[in-house]
Amino acid sequence: MDTIKTILSRRTVRKFKQDKIERKTLESLINGARLAPSGGNLQPLKYIIVDKEEEVKKIYENVAWAKYLGENFKQNEDERPTAFIAVLVDTDIKKNGYEIDLGAAVENILLGAYSEGIGTCWMGAINKKEISKILRIPDRFLLNTVIALGYKGEFPTTVDTEDSIIYYKGEDGELCVPKRKLEDIILEF
Numbered sequence: 001m002d003t004i005k006t007i008l009s010r011r012t013v014r015k016f017k018q019d020k021i022e023r024k025t026l027e028s029l030i031n032g033a034r035l036a037p038s039g040g041n042l043q044p045l046k047y048i049i050v051d052k053e054e055e056v057k058k059i060y061e062n063v064a065w066a067k068y069l070g071e072n073f074k075q076n077e078d079e080r081p082t083a084f085i086a087v088l089v090d091t092d093i094k095k096n097g098y099e100i101d102l103g104a105a106v107e108n109i110l111l112g113a114y115s116e117g118i119g120t121c122w123m124g125a126i127n128k129k130e131i132s133k134i135l136r137i138p139d140r141f142l143l144n145t146v147i148a149l150g151y152k153g154e155f156p157t158t159v160d161t162e163d164s165i166i167y168y169k170g171e172d173g174e175l176c177v178p179k180r181k182l183e184d185i186i187l188e189f
């Protein structure tokens with residue numbers, strides 16, 4: 001898939017097929033993050049691959065899905081992610097102001113994955129304390145985000161938003177993600 005097509009079609013995926021993602025594929029996605037732009041080229045981010053079934057299950061129990069869907073969010077056991085990537089900040093390299101680097105690096109992972117047919121969900125609503133314990137993360141590293149991954153099992157679409165940014169289920173059960181219109185975000189003063 002070419003880059004612009006990937007950017008335009010990538011959507012957050014929360015239903016996954018159960019085919020395992022090969023370890024070397026997960027490593028190649030992190031290689032994409034490794035080469036992302038970084039302020040001062042400090043590269044303060046580190047990653048943990050979680051792809052063993054038992055550990056994936058433990059992380060799964062400590063993340064929250066699709067808050068806007070509430071009760072309407074359904075994910076069967078055979079639609080769960082098959083892997084996670086935990087994104088850590090190495091505080092020996094940078095203690096503050098790493099968030100912009102993190103956004104660029106994570107987006108590289110999401111886009112790289114999408115172009116390989118792998119869906120992702122960037123997850124900020126996570127129990128950091130518990131996940132840090134499960135992954136035995138030393139104090140020096142701050143857990144910021146986990147990315148849920150799996151081969152795509154749903155195909156959400158975007159709609160131009162009139163007013164609400166709340167995503168919702170469409171008539172056929174597909175996830176519709178409102179995006180602000182182009183003319184509403186290009187400003188001229």
Ligand SMILES: Cc1cc2nc3c(=O)[nH]c(=O)nc-3n(C[C@H](O)[C@H](O)[C@H](O)COP(=O)(O)O)c2cc1C
Pocket residue numbers: 010011012013014064065066067121122123124125126156167177
């Ligand atoms: C910083 C950040 C944190 C997020 N945390 C969660 C989360 O905890 N759970 C979840 O289901 N989705 C989470 N998302 C996914 C957003 O809901 C999603 O990106 C948004 O609805 C737009 O959809 P799109 O990614 O398909 O464009 C997060 C996204 C970002 C950028």
